[in-house]
Amino acid sequence: MFKHDFKFYKRRRPPPDLSGVLDLSKDFCSSAVIARRINQTCDDMIRDGHWGLKPVDEWRMYELTDRQGLLFIPNPFTALGQRYWVCRCLKDFTCKPQKLNLDAHGDLQDGQKWWDTCMKDTERGKSLLQKLRWVTLGYHHNWDTKLYSEDSRGPFPEDLAVLCQYIARVVGLNDFSAEAAIVNYYHMDSTLAGHTDHSELNKEAPLFSFSFGQSALFLLGGLSVDEKPAAMFIHSGDIIIMSGVSRLCYHGIPRILSMDKTPWNAVDSRAGCIQRECCDDSVVCDTEDYGSARRCRKETNSTFYPSCFSSEIIHSCTESYFWEPFGNYLRTSRINMNVRQVLQPAMKSLPQQL
Numbered sequence: 001m002f003k004h005d006f007k008f009y010k011r012r013r014p015p016p017d018l019s020g021v022l023d024l025s026k027d028f029c030s031s032a033v034i035a036r037r038i039n040q041t042c043d044d045m046i047r048d049g050h051w052g053l054k055p056v057d058e059w060r061m062y063e064l065t066d067r068q069g070l071l072f073i074p075n076p077f078t079a080l081g082q083r084y085w086v087c088r089c090l091k092d093f094t095c096k097p098q099k100l101n102l103d104a105h106g107d108l109q110d111g112q113k114w115w116d117t118c119m120k121d122t123e124r125g126k127s128l129l130q131k132l133r134w135v136t137l138g139y140h141h142n143w144d145t146k147l148y149s150e151d152s153r154g155p156f157p158e159d160l161a162v163l164c165q166y167i168a169r170v171v172g173l174n175d176f177s178a179e180a181a182i183v184n185y186y187h188m189d190s191t192l193a194g195h196t197d198h199s200e201l202n203k204e205a206p207l208f209s210f211s212f213g214q215s216a217l218f219l220l221g222g223l224s225v226d227e228k229p230a231a232m233f234i235h236s237g238d239i240i241i242m243s244g245v246s247r248l249c250y251h252g253i254p255r256i257l258s259m260d261k262t263p264w265n266a267v268d269s270r271a272g273c274i275q276r277e278c279c280d281d282s283v284v285c286d287t288e289d290y291g292s293a294r295r296c297r298k299e300t301n302s303t304f305y306p307s308c309f310s311s312e313i314i315h316s317c318t319e320s321y322f323w324e325p326f327g328n329y330l331r332t333s334r335i336n337m338n339v340r341q342v343l344q345p346a347m348k349s350l351p352q353q354l
Ligand SMILES: O=C(O)CCC(=O)C(=O)O
Pocket: 182, 184, 192, 197, 209, 211, 216, 218, 251, 252, 253, 336, 338
């Protein structure tokens, strides 16, 4: 059943009927989902737009009715937040010591950075831009053995770990420790075949999936390939959490779709400007109550940005000259950060034999 539906949605001619695909950016009254409560008491951590998230009282969350533990949060990111993660995925996570699919082909010489090389206006740069398929962070996923090992472990980006830990708290899951990630880079003709993610020693910890750029069709099946999958759209900024029973369910991406939603484009001087202490006596600032956070409404000379963003990355995200190549990449691409916990709670490392 999974393969059958995968083929159906992958088909180019004639194009498949997409009317049965769940779209949680609009379809939130569907009987296929149940609205879930968000733990609003956690809002203190992101009042100043930490990691590019909107205040929690603006989030919505759904669970699939017949797939316990499949949680879907339609885009909780600010436009600036989306740009931040896109820059991280393209410019930073593609640097050594992270592993890239390109390593095997010898496409990059020692010390050469993928994004910088692509940005040189050469034929080689253009072809390299299309060739990046995946990057692994933290415990590097071994695609052949499907095992993680201490011998193949790099640093895990602190900001991504904090983002996942925070979201886990907000959605009421146990402490989550981000230890491995696959960043997937898709173009308009890319697909990801049905699979389960079972390499992790800890299969109870949820899996966090963040998507940016073009939309995708996501199929979520059952524990066996014989079950008919649910089909849903994933748009830019959407978060999927595979927890509970759905953690080990078959899933795949039969199609990337251009759906003309570009929420990362709304960056203006106020985007992402959600301040913990927007107004004090010395700053005259027109604010609006914005749930438990307050959004600065005044165009000020000094725009406030979340303190966790480095000035270099804010520059890349907001100056149109710097942002343009990232925006161009997104026009025909989708990026997915897929984050996992590998170890059991309180474990510091993997046993030798693994
Ligand atoms: O791109 C996606 O949404 C899914 C990626 C995925 O399933 C994986 O990396 O294991």
